[in-house]
Amino acid sequence: MLRWALLLGLSLHPQTLRAQNFICSDLELQHAAEVARDRSANFWSGHPLPGPWYQPCPIEWSGSQRSGQGVTRYRLAEGEVFGWQMTVLGDRNTVLRDVLPHEVDHAVRASLVRRALPRWLDEGCASVAESAPSHAQLRSQLRLSRRRILTSETIDAMSYPTSSTSTQQLYAEGFSLVEYLLLQRPRSDLLRVQQAERPLSQSLPAVYQVELPQLLADWTNWEQSRLRVGTTCDCVGCPWHHPLPQAGPVVSERPVLTVWSASWCGPCLAFQQDLQRHPGFRQTLEKRFRIVMRDIDQQPRESGQSGILSVPVFLADTRRIEGYQGPEWLLRELGLTMTPPTPVHAPPSS
Structure with a gap:
């Protein structure tokens, strides 16, 4: 009887499930993390990561009704990334839709870049992996802001702002500037900026071939024009604004x-x-x-x-x-x- 009771107990209590790159007590989250890993790697580099991580990344999930949050920790030493640890908070749908893809993207780009990044760039790139409603919320937040956090003086900042309001604005501005950069040149160029072993204030102008103050001014003008006119962002899609159908010649084959x-x-x-x-x-x-x-x-x-x-x-x-x-x-x-x-x-x- 004791043996059967133990077996029954094991069947009733979920055990930690291990996959190639993640360890999680929830099978759906574990599978979603594997999918997000391949998707982010393909998005930024055009192909999957060369192989599994040396050690899987443990994922801890705490469900709640509040908006989703996540933290991904790892260590960098001599060009190597190790010591993965990921925590995601929020209801299941929010975690699957936004939080987990965001955090996994952090881990993927850490493997591709292998160096610490300024906060706006790291969070802006990770936000690209989120859903259309999340993108809409970020754009809405930027629309309400009256001043810019990202300037020529703060572009290299490696820490978050001191207030939560400024941190939220940093996320919105980072996402917007990443959108703009993705429209200007291929994704591989933005990845190259992240991999460059020099400050962003130097690598951005070098790769995008424009002085930093002018690049930031062009981004600001683009963002203001887009929010005013309602132009679709073709690089990641816009759930709010879509252009009117274009009139054109009638063709025999359907698009x-x-x-x-x-x-x-x-x-x-x-x-x-x-x-x-x-x-x-x-x-x-x-x-x-x-x-x-x-x-x-x-x-x-x-x-x-x-x-x-x-x-x-x-x-x-x-x-x-x-x-x-x-x-x-x-x-x-x-x-x-x-x-x-x-x-x-x-x-x-x-």
Whole structure:
């Protein structure tokens, strides 16, 4: 009886589960961390990391109702990264959607860069891995700020601001400046800036071929213009603003609507179910586009090259739409109007 009681006890209490690069007591979080690791590596370098980490990174998760938070610790010595430790806080959805991808991106770039980075750059790059709603929140916060923290004098700062309000603004400005830099040159150039063994105040002008004060002024003008006009950021997508459909010549072949999804993604499943349940929705899409479904887990290299860091993502023409909020919402984002489904006539009775 004691043996069976022990076996039963083991089955009732979750044990720590170990994967190639992460250790976690929650299997879903562990799998999501592995996926995020490949995705971030592909995004920044164009290919996965060369192999597993020497020691897996333990992940501690504490669920709560407050907004998500995370901390990733590691040690750097003589160009090596070790001593991984990751803590994530928040409800499961927030952790899976934003916190875990953000923290894993820190770890991935630490492996690629192997040196400490100024806080705005490290947090700004990691925020790219978050979801469309998180991007919207960061842009909204920047929209309300009246002064800039990032200047020529603070661009090399290796510590966070002293107040929580200024730290939140640093996240928003860092994300915005990273967006701008990603629009100017390939991601590999921004990775090269991070890898350079000299201050950002020197490496940024050298790689982007513009003096630092002018680069910051151009970024400020771009950000103000984007928030005023509502221009889509094509490098990571914008959940708020999308350009109006462009008028052009009629072509015989329909353009492709590429849908990046995953088997574990709830909104992705909802989209596929809506295609089956609402004939008018499917017919409206197929009249305008040829739909191509892609899976980020089955095609990690291609998804990384396309900058897919969250799902679902819809790519069509010059549009990039993140998330899914129902048929009417997606059609509106694509500039389409739902057409009534074509009736299916029953054959005449004999």
